[in-house]
Amino acid sequence: MNSLKTIEYLKDSYSKRICQLGKGKKSGKKIVGTFCIFVPDEIIFAAGADRVILCGGKNDTISIAEQYLPRNICPLVKSSFGSIVNDGCSGVKSCSHFDMVDLIVAENTCDSKKKMYELLDDYVPIHVIDLPQRPDSPAALNYFLDELDRFKSRMEQLTGNKVTDEQLKKEIKSSNEIRKLFHRLYELRKKDPSPINGTDVLKILQKQYFLSKDELKKSLNMLIDEVEEVDHRNEHMPRIMISGCPMSGGNTKVPEIVESRGGVIVAEESCTGTRSFWDPVDENKDPMLALAQRYIKIPCSCMSPNERRIDHILELAREFRVDGVVYYTLQFCHGYNIEKYKVQQALKDAGIPMLFIETDYSNSDVEQIGVRVDAFMEMIS
Amino acid sequence: MNSLKTIEYLKDSYSKRICQLGKGKKSGKKIVGTFCIFVPDEIIFAAGADRVILCGGKNDTISIAEQYLPRNICPLVKSSFGSIVNDGCSGVKSCSHFDMVDLIVAENTCDSKKKMYELLDDYVPIHVIDLPQRPDSPAALNYFLDELDRFKSRMEQLTGNKVTDEQLKKEIKSSNEIRKLFHRLYELRKKDPSPINGTDVLKILQKQYFLSKDELKKSLNMLIDEVEEVDHRNEHMPRIMISGCPMSGGNTKVPEIVESRGGVIVAEESCTGTRSFWDPVDENKDPMLALAQRYIKIPCSCMSPNERRIDHILELAREFRVDGVVYYTLQFCHGYNIEKYKVQQALKDAGIPMLFIETDYSNSDVEQIGVRVDAFMEMIS
Numbered sequence: 001m002n003s004l005k006t007i008e009y010l011k012d013s014y015s016k017r018i019c020q021l022g023k024g025k026k027s028g029k030k031i032v033g034t035f036c037i038f039v040p041d042e043i044i045f046a047a048g049a050d051r052v053i054l055c056g057g058k059n060d061t062i063s064i065a066e067q068y069l070p071r072n073i074c075p076l077v078k079s080s081f082g083s084i085v086n087d088g089c090s091g092v093k094s095c096s097h098f099d100m101v102d103l104i105v106a107e108n109t110c111d112s113k114k115k116m117y118e119l120l121d122d123y124v125p126i127h128v129i130d131l132p133q134r135p136d137s138p139a140a141l142n143y144f145l146d147e148l149d150r151f152k153s154r155m156e157q158l159t160g161n162k163v164t165d166e167q168l169k170k171e172i173k174s175s176n177e178i179r180k181l182f183h184r185l186y187e188l189r190k191k192d193p194s195p196i197n198g199t200d201v202l203k204i205l206q207k208q209y210f211l212s213k214d215e216l217k218k219s220l221n222m223l224i225d226e227v228e229e230v231d232h233r234n235e236h237m238p239r240i241m242i243s244g245c246p247m248s249g250g251n252t253k254v255p256e257i258v259e260s261r262g263g264v265i266v267a268e269e270s271c272t273g274t275r276s277f278w279d280p281v282d283e284n285k286d287p288m289l290a291l292a293q294r295y296i297k298i299p300c301s302c303m304s305p306n307e308r309r310i311d312h313i314l315e316l317a318r319e320f321r322v323d324g325v326v327y328y329t330l331q332f333c334h335g336y337n338i339e340k341y342k343v344q345q346a347l348k349d350a351g352i353p354m355l356f357i358e359t360d361y362s363n364s365d366v367e368q369i370g371v372r373v374d375a376f377m378e379m380i381s
Numbered sequence: 382m383n384s385l386k387t388i389e390y391l392k393d394s395y396s397k398r399i400c401q402l403g404k405g406k407k408s409g410k411k412i413v414g415t416f417c418i419f420v421p422d423e424i425i426f427a428a429g430a431d432r433v434i435l436c437g438g439k440n441d442t443i444s445i446a447e448q449y450l451p452r453n454i455c456p457l458v459k460s461s462f463g464s465i466v467n468d469g470c471s472g473v474k475s476c477s478h479f480d481m482v483d484l485i486v487a488e489n490t491c492d493s494k495k496k497m498y499e500l501l502d503d504y505v506p507i508h509v510i511d512l513p514q515r516p517d518s519p520a521a522l523n524y525f526l527d528e529l530d531r532f533k534s535r536m537e538q539l540t541g542n543k544v545t546d547e548q549l550k551k552e553i554k555s556s557n558e559i560r561k562l563f564h565r566l567y568e569l570r571k572k573d574p575s576p577i578n579g580t581d582v583l584k585i586l587q588k589q590y591f592l593s594k595d596e597l598k599k600s601l602n603m604l605i606d607e608v609e610e611v612d613h614r615n616e617h618m619p620r621i622m623i624s625g626c627p628m629s630g631g632n633t634k635v636p637e638i639v640e641s642r643g644g645v646i647v648a649e650e651s652c653t654g655t656r657s658f659w660d661p662v663d664e665n666k667d668p669m670l671a672l673a674q675r676y677i678k679i680p681c682s683c684m685s686p687n688e689r690r691i692d693h694i695l696e697l698a699r700e701f702r703v704d705g706v707v708y709y710t711l712q713f714c715h716g717y718n719i720e721k722y723k724v725q726q727a728l729k730d731a732g733i734p735m736l737f738i739e740t741d742y743s744n745s746d747v748e749q750i751g752v753r754v755d756a757f758m759e760m761i762s
Contacts, residue, residue: 070718070739072453108514111492114685115719121686128685130521133489134511139531143513143524150520304495304509305502332713337451338496358451 006223007200010207013219017052017211018096024050025100030159033101033124034209035080036109037276038131038298040148040291041209042171044105046163047155052097053209054104056080057248059361068119074330075361076248077112084123097210103158105151107131109302110335127154135296135303145292152288168287174213175281181220182208182277188227189266190320193237195230196223198265199255205272206249237262238380239321243269243313243343244328244336254328254357257366261373262381267320269313270328275299278312301335309339310346317352324353324380326373331360353380387604388581391588394600398433398592399477405431406481411540414482414505415590416461417490418657419512419679421529421672422590423552425486427544428536433478434590435485437461438631440742449500455711456742457629458493465504478591484539486532488512490683491716508535516677516684526673533669549668555594556662562601563589563658569608570647571701574618576611577604579646580636586653587630618643619761620702624650624694624724625709625717635709635738638747642754643762648701650694651709656680659693682716690720691727698733705734705761707754712741734761 021031032044033054044051056079065082083098104126106117120126129147132140152163188195204223208216240263242254247270255265268274275298282290299309317325325347329336340356347354355376359365402412413425414435425432442463443456449466450459464479485507487498501507510528513521533544569576585604589597621644623635628651636646649655656679663671680690698706706728710717721737728735736757740746 068722070715070721072713073715073719108685111683111715112719114514115682115716118686119719119722128515130513130515130518132511132513132524133495134509137511139524139527140511143520146520301496302492304489305499332453332715334451334454334492334713334715335496338454338493338500340451341449341500 004196004200004223004226006219006226007203009222010203010219013207013211013215017215018100020212021050021052021097021100030102031100032155032158033098033104034106035104035113036107037209037271038107038109038295038300039105039129039151040295042168042175042281042287042291043148043152043155043163045171045174045213046167047152047159048161049102049155049159050212051209052101053249054080054084054098054101055246055248056083057206057250057361058083059363061086062361069116072332073112074245074333076246076330077116079248079250079361081116081120084120103127103154105129105154109300110333112332127151131302132296133302133304135299135306135308141292141296144296145288148288148292148295165287168291169283172281172283172287172290176283178208178213178216178220179277179280181217181224184224185220185227186267186274186320188224192239192321193235194239194264194266196227197255197259198240198242198268199252199259201265202247202252202255202268202272205268205276206247208276210249237264238323238377239264239266241265241267241269241313241316241320241322241325242273242328243325244340245330245333246271247328248272251361253359253361253363253366254326254369257369257373258326261370262377263324263373266322267316269309269316271298271300274312274316301333301339306339310343313343314346314350317347317350322352324355324376326376327354327356329356329358331358385577385581385604385607387600387607388584390603391584391600394588394592394596398596399481401593402431402433402478402481411483412481413536413539414479414485415487416485416494417488418590418652419488419490419676419681420486420510420532421676423549423556423662423668423672424529424533424536424544426552426555426594427548428533428540429542430483430536430540431593432590433482434630435461435465435479435482436627436629437464438587438629438742439464442467443742450497453713454493455626455714457627457632457711458497460629460631460742462497462501465501484508484535486510486535490681491714493713508532512683513677514683514685516680516687516689522673522677525677526669529669529673546668549672550664553662553664553668553671557664559589559594559597559601560658560661562598562605565605566601566608567648567655567701569605573620573702574616575620575645575647577608578640579621579623579649580633580640582646583628583633583636583649583653586649586657587628589657591630618645619704619758620645620647622646622648622650622694622697622701622703622706623654623709624706625721626711626714627652628709629653632742634740634742634744634747635707635750638750638754639707642751643758644705644754647703648697650690650697652679652681655693655697682714682720687720691723694724695727695731698728698731703733705736705757707757708735708737710737710739712739
């Protein structure tokens with residue numbers, strides 16, 4: 001289970017992609033950086049631009065960020081900010097794709113990201129989409145649609161290309177194909193024992209907004225083929241769902257701890273996991289409206305009320321036959337931390353055990369989390 | 382300076398107001414609780430309901446809240462939540478006005494409040510206004526107007542009264558009168574030496590959303606008359622502006638420390654202070670539009686971009702001839718904590734010294750803050 005060829009193949013993907021981005025840039029392609037799955041990348045691609053994700057998952061740029069930002073905000077925000085403002089003089093190696101972006105397209109989701117974007121404005125041109133926080137209101141949908149139109153205009157201005165409905169429909173179709181591939185991969189994880197580790201799946205999930213669409217499709221197809229052939233020789237291991245905050249590239253801490261202590265992750269209810277691909281965009285509607293309708297329903301904790309997330313967690317827990325949920329939050333993430341209360345109640349009512357882990361990107365608590373995971377495994381085995 | 386009759390008079394105001402609310406309730410008046418100055422209370426009063434503020438400023442209900450909410454969120458949110466869910470069995474005296482409300486009207490401002498409101502839903506009926514976070518966009522204004530219309534309908538439903546334009550205009554005029562009285566009081570504080578302590582002003586500021594409008598006007602007039610007669614016998618003391626998070630009823634910690642260490646607070650740039658009354662509502666426009674336009678401009682850190690706040694701070698610093706700014710935040714308030722960076726840069730450019738204090742409602746750091754305030758005073762004296 002630990003020698004998947006696709007994972008080996010993906011090891012080179014960072015440098016190959018940087019090379020591809022560089023070539024594109026030389027031939028005049030604009031590169032857009034995003035931080036969040038609320039930004040419909042169909043619009044970016046329809047404008048003929050390329051896209052990379054800028055969410056930081058590494059600890060080493062956090063100290064740079066703390067010269068500007070408070071210490072007690074989430075590590076993802078600090079890590080991302082540090083990667084962008086890092087001038088290379090700090091001894092920390094800069095990630096080249098952070099330097100390549102022509103425009104950041106951000107969104108008002110949580111307090112820390114929203115206010116961090118204002119500081120980024122000094123470093124890179126930035127366009128912020130205001131996101132209404134009520135997912136089920138017609139007025140909110142209209143406002144979001146207005147904001148997406150403004151974003152579309154900005155993309156047209158950046159690239160000099162008109163974003164046509166035809167182009168949007170083509171990109172929606174293509175993104176839906178990727179969503180379907182992820183569903184196929186997740187379908188395989190429903191088997192017991194699961195034919196693939198969650199840590200391996202995470203490695204491709206983390207690259208979904210970094211790789212080109214073609215490369216992502218190729219990798220997903222390769223992985224699906226490979227996983228379909230896995231022999232089910234393993235015995236049953238406790239089946240765990242991780243639910244909560246994103247796990248950005250570089251951050252595999254919690255899944256690694258869980259899977260080194262005898263569990264197997266079978267689903268990720270997070271922006272890195274199901275929230276990114278679960279719902280398709282309707283291909284039969286006006287494309288901008290279809291995008292607005294699909295994206296405003298993403299059950300991020302910034303939405304209120306957010307019962308849809310709780311329903312989704314229960315649905316996943318049933319479908320993936322999970323033995324327990326690890327509710328995972330990044331330190332100081334108020335949204336997911338407070339929402340934990342409702343999720344815990346719902347899981348309790350459904351008889352599903354839950355372990356709460358709030359952590360950062362450092363290694364200082366790895367052992368302590370490990371001991372708690374051991375106790376949890378014992379309980380649910 | 383320490384024996385103002387108005388402050389003495391206000392000592393009874395809590396029990397008098399509770400009595401008044403109780404009588405109103407008996408005769409069928411509905412009572413609305415609010416948490417934030419983004420909720421236009423003109424609409425509440427125009428519907429014939431009464432209004433009390435529910436923001437908690439006391440430490441003793443925090444431990445109750447921590448049974449439901451994470452520890453590492455702001456004390457104001459925890460204190461408020463604890464006051465509402467407190468069933469009296471915890472040994473903590475319940476505030477009677479928390480029990481009296483028929484409806485909470487809340488708003489999506491910061492992450493912690495937004496998510497806390499979802500939990501409150503189990504205890505009191507709650508109506509949440511979604512607040513767009515871009516203050517200068519026509520689309521955002523339209524969305525906010527839609528949200529205010531929805532709030533107006535909810536008030537009509539609650540009270541059975543129609544909210545007429547005439548009634549709204551009357552309430553706008555009345556609220557503008559209060560705003561003018563606060564301006565008159567603040568005008569007096571521009572004198573050097575200031576004729577009144579900031580801690581005393583805070584006591585009336587904290588009651589502005591608790592008292593009835595008539596009682597507030599009476600108290601303000603009384604205080605203005607009294608302060609106008611104060612002899613200017615005191616020598617100059619360092620003139621301090623507090624800028625940042627709200628200071629809710631019960632929380633006078635930082636002003637007390639500053640004023641016991643030789644400073645005098647001459648302005649509060651906060652929701653308890655200038656942000657609550659600085660801008661009037663235009664009396665010559667359609668009342669709902671005028672309300673939306675005025676309220677969306679409140680320079681809370683939840684807004685992005687929020688240059689208006691920085692301009693306002695610099696304007697206040699000049700007008701009130703401040704010697705230094707105490708940038709005051711409640712622990713884990715990401716919005717004001719991150720915005721500190723831009724404020725600090727602006728104050729530095731303007732040559733105004735700033736001291737940053739992040740604290741909670743406990744007394745554990747009073748001495749430590751005192752030592753830092755001493756050093757700051759020495760620097761600016």
